[in-house]
Amino acid sequence: xxxxxMLLHVDATLCLPPYAKCMRSVFDIHAWLxxxxxxxxxxxxxxxxxxxxxxxxxxxxxxxxxxxxxWAFQVLEFRDDRISGITAYRDTARLFPLFGLPDxxxxxxxxxxxxxxxxxxxxxxx
Numbered sequence: 001x002x003x004x005x006m007l008l009h010v011d012a013t014l015c016l017p018p019y020a021k022c023m024r025s026v027f028d029i030h031a032w033l034x035x036x037x038x039x040x041x042x043x044x045x046x047x048x049x050x051x052x053x054x055x056x057x058x059x060x061x062x063x064x065x066x067x068x069x070x071w072a073f074q075v076l077e078f079r080d081d082r083i084s085g086i087t088a089y090r091d092t093a094r095l096f097p098l099f100g101l102p103d104x105x106x107x108x109x110x111x112x113x114x115x116x117x118x119x120x121x122x123x124x125x126x
Contacts, residue, residue: 004033009082016088029086044068048099050075057101058088068105070096 014029015022023029033040045056054076059068070092077085089095096103 007083009079009084012084014086044105046101053077057096059105067107
């Protein structure tokens with residue numbers, strides 16, 4: 001989380017449409033990701049581009065270790081070389097195919113330790 005906090009603009013937002021949930025500060029984003037969203041720990045991201053903005057397909061690990069399943073399509077916005085907004089869309093069945101993202105990622109590696117903050121690097125991010 002420390003690395004993400006350093007990348008976030010002081011007034012960054014994390015929004016989860018279509019829900020009304022929107023975090024509006026580094027503190028709130030950190031609290032969300034280490035609290036209610038802790039189930040995303042160990043997720044993998046596959047990079048893409050959405051309307052000129054960096055985007056990622058987020059895949060959460062299946063509990064039985066049989067791979068990673070689509071969870072969210074995330075789009076980043078930047079201001080002053082910092083992330084100013086993250087929008088996480090949950091309509092993966094519609095969005096992933098539009099961006100050429102796979103419908104799942106391979107088996108969860110038990111040899112590699114999960115990233116300490118729950119978000120690992122790119123794989124083509126899991």
